[in-house]
Amino acid sequence: MPGIILANSAAGVGMRAAVKALQSGRHALDVVETGIRPVELDPTVRSVGVGGWPNLLGQVELDGSIMDGRTLRTGAVGALQGYLHPISVARQVMERLPHVFLVGEGAARFAAEIGAEAGPTLTAEAQQEWKAWLAKHVPDEARAHWPHEGLIEWARLTADPETAGGTTTWLVKDAAGELAAGVSTCGWAFKYPGRLGDSPVIGAGSYADVRYGAAACTGMGELTIRAGTARAVVLYMKMGMSVEEACREAVGDLRALTRLWRGGVTLHAIDAQGRPHVVSIGRGHTVKYWIWTAGMVAPEERAAAIELW
Ligand code: ASP
Numbered sequence: 596m597p598g599i600i601l602a603n604s605a606a607g608v609g610m611r612a613a614v615k616a617l618q619s620g621r622h623a624l625d626v627v628e629t630g631i632r633p634v635e636l637d638p639t640v641r642s643v644g645v646g647g648w649p650n651l652l653g654q655v656e657l658d659g660s661i662m663d664g665r666t667l668r669t670g671a672v673g674a675l676q677g678y679l680h681p682i683s684v685a686r687q688v689m690e691r692l693p694h695v696f697l698v699g700e701g702a703a704r705f706a707a708e709i710g711a712e713a714g715p716t717l718t719a720e721a722q723q724e725w726k727a728w729l730a731k732h733v734p735d736e737a738r739a740h741w742p743h744e745g746l747i748e749w750a751r752l753t754a755d756p757e758t759a760g761g762t763t764t765w766l767v768k769d770a771a772g773e774l775a776a777g778v779s780t781c782g783w784a785f786k787y788p789g790r791l792g793d794s795p796v797i798g799a800g801s802y803a804d805v806r807y808g809a810a811a812c813t814g815m816g817e818l819t820i821r822a823g824t825a826r827a828v829v830l831y832m833k834m835g836m837s838v839e840e841a842c843r844e845a846v847g848d849l850r851a852l853t854r855l856w857r858g859g860v861t862l863h864a865i866d867a868q869g870r871p872h873v874v875s876i877g878r879g880h881t882v883k884y885w886i887w888t889a890g891m892v893a894p895e896e897r898a899a900a901i902e903l904w
Pocket residue numbers: 759760761762780781782783791792793794800812813814815816817
């Protein structure tokens with residue numbers, strides 16, 4: 596079994612370490628975590644970890660999840676503040692707790708208890724952009740009292756597809772045939788505090804089942820939560836569809852939703868044999884992804900198939 600890594604465009608900085616881990620025989624879960632950690636630390640990746648977009652209050656709230664396709668065990672954290680590696684905290688939720696999902700203060704408490712790396716995640720640049728966004732959208736009078744004003748009307752303005760999202764998604768089949776999925780994100784820029792997207796919601800933002808395949812999504816999490824997209828892709832493969840057909844069916848599910856906000860979704864999937872497919876719907880630009888399989892000298896960046904709403 597040669598193994599495969601399929602990751603989204605934000606994943607570049609973690610690809611080499613992940614390939615090395617895969618080649619040295621590490622488990623798919625380790626490869627996922629190894630690949631995501633450098634992305635979480637890279638301040639130039641604006642949608643993940645350090646340097647991620649803050650919420651409307653200027654706080655960076657991070658989401659992450661991981662899933663083992665053999666046991667269907669999973670761990671997730673949402674709205675985690677003050678820790679650098681949500682993917683590792685999510686993994687420890689899976690390994691050490693009888694639960695699968697922790698959020699907010701409970702997630703931070705658990706991170707502290709396990710000695711997870713704490714640190715600042717709001718960069719000066721991200722803070723500057725948050726201030727600039729407020730200056731552009733919120734009248735001086737309301738900004739003077741910030742954050743005492745109600746936030747609902749401002750949250751509605753944040754659905755800009757340029758800044759609304761971004762995530763790093765990873766699907767890994769290792770040399771022993773084990774399958775894992777992992778996701779890490781800061782979510783939608785300037786989101787309402789406490790907002791969770793699809794990334795930490797297992798079955799929406801990611802899913803892995805070694806018998807059928809795995810899937811992970813980037814883009815408008817509000818849509819993929821409603822359609823249960825990642826689990827749907829895997830179930831469509833269970834029903835006998837190819838990975839391409841399964842993604843097409845899931846795109847159809849998304850098309851059937853009413854969409855109040857602009858923005859697209861990209862589906863990344865592999866079947867049980869490790870055959871990949873990536874398709875992007877409703878994005879106004881080419882979406883790239885990263886792939887590595889045995890025989891490649893280096894990871895390659897390729898363009899996703901395109902679908903229109
Ligand atoms: N899916 C992520 C979320 O909704 C954002 C993204 O990938 O663009 O939080």
